[in-house]
Amino acid sequence: MQFEHTTLGQRVLFGTGLAAEHVAAETARLGATNIMCIASEFEREFAQIALAQVQVALWHTDVVQHVPIANAVGARQAATDAHIDLIVCVGGGSTTGLAKAVALTTGIPIIAVPTTYAGSEATNVWGLTEEATKTTGADDKVLPATVIYDAALTLGLPVGLSVASGLNALAHCVDSLWAPRADPINAALAAEGVRALAQGLPLIHSDPTDITGRETALYGAYLSAVAFASAGSGLHHKICHVLGGTFNMPHAETHATVLPYVLAFNAPSAPEAASRLSAAIRAGLGASAPALDGLDAAAEAVALLNELRTRLDAPRALADYGFTTADIPEAVSRILKAAPASNPTAVTESNIAELLGAALAGTTPAVLSPALA
Structure with a gap:
């Protein structure tokens, strides 16, 4: 090591x-x-x-x-x-x-x-x-x-914005698992951040006045930021910086929407990170976490994130925030220039366009596990 x-x-x-x-x-x-x-x-x-x-x-x-x-x-x-x-x-x-x-x-x-x-x-x-x-x-x-x-x-933060902001924090954790300066310390902080956010955000969604949920989410958000500060910006953040800066899209909602698509894109090429992420989400959800038997690490991580997002009524489609099909070519061009060379999955014009197209439409991201292929 x-x-x-x-x-x-x-x-x-x-x-x-x-x-x-x-x-x-x-x-x-x-x-x-x-x-x-x-x-x-x-x-x-x-x-x-x-x-x-x-x-x-x-x-x-x-x-x-x-x-x-x-x-x-x-x-x-x-x-x-x-x-x-x-x-x-x-x-x-x-x-x-x-x-x-x-x-x-x-x-x-x-x-x-x-x-x-x-x-x-x-x-x-x-x-x-x-x-x-x-x-x-x-x-x-x-x-x-x-x-x-x-x-x-x-407490004054509306539930919808609490969810979007919390998923933005969770995106910091996920990016920290494969960002340019990712290391075991960042991974440990990120995993605990994911666990706390997966525990706290559903509590807020169920009861916006739940102080335990609010405190747990704040704790998780802090850990996510510390991991991100050390690991640097991964592909998810490069994509969202382009969408926000060029197309003036809302910050939290954009991060919350893009996250599962980047996870589905990278997880098959980063099984160790996917395994750590799925374990952390499962720990946060506790006894209510679905079994998901027979899935490999990548497919399970994406499925668990989808489950969390469903419970939170999370933002689903970039189209809801003003992004259009006509915007995809410029976004792809800018993302290709910014994407980290160390990203687990090689970035190309076609696969980034496909990712943005799926996020635009809000289709449910998925990874087909070899066990189910």
Whole structure:
């Protein structure tokens, strides 16, 4: 066994109902005196709860998904003009992404208070969109110094968005099993993340007020992000970055829709990863997991993910979010340029077009097990 693994240094504070206390303590620890809070208008109510014990110098609500460069420039200028020495971002991946865009050029530290399961708060990855192209990179300046998890702040997240966001987190785990820097440590974190998400998301779907479900999903989302930050972006994320940046498709729903198709595409070429994934989903579902006798690892992993998605009423078709048949050629061209050379299944123009066509229509992805062929 030989590998190189990097663990990012970050403080994590977890506790339901403790966000305001934790934000105040971390603000004091960091010695900050001029705070900028980044939160969308929708998220401002939760932000006011989280920052109730500190004084905010600047509220910034101009948050747009995929972080257009113009919005990043505006937020950077606002932070500079107000002499900000700490950013507290409260919300989902778009909010955290904007905070990262400010930190990238200013070096201002971030405290992240997530209200979704996006996971951006635990990575040093940034993303900006300009002229229909989403560019990503990694820089330790954008890694939040502290992440504060408070499940009470996720109670306002609608069930549908909770499911999509949670499956986005699960996609981080799956990609981490075969991304360019995949290693045994990432795999262990990813598997536990999958188990927690497969346990927590059905609880949220059944009862949106279930704090155990919300806490379990947050825990799983954090693990998924830590694994992803180390392993890097695999094929799934490259596809979704193209769909989001070029076609302005909604982030969480796109990830949730594309995930099973990428799994079906890669699993036959990565049986060890498929076996780990199927065991983790089965553990999360517990006694309610279907037997699925006679399937090999790849077929079982895809079948179990399909079962989880069915229970969650997960997003099913890219057509539901504005993607069309006419968009496929440009998407394929961009994906081929971005796809990792190390992807388990060789990527070609025809098989990526086939994958996107299936995801467009929402056909149920499947892998035919040799035992059943």
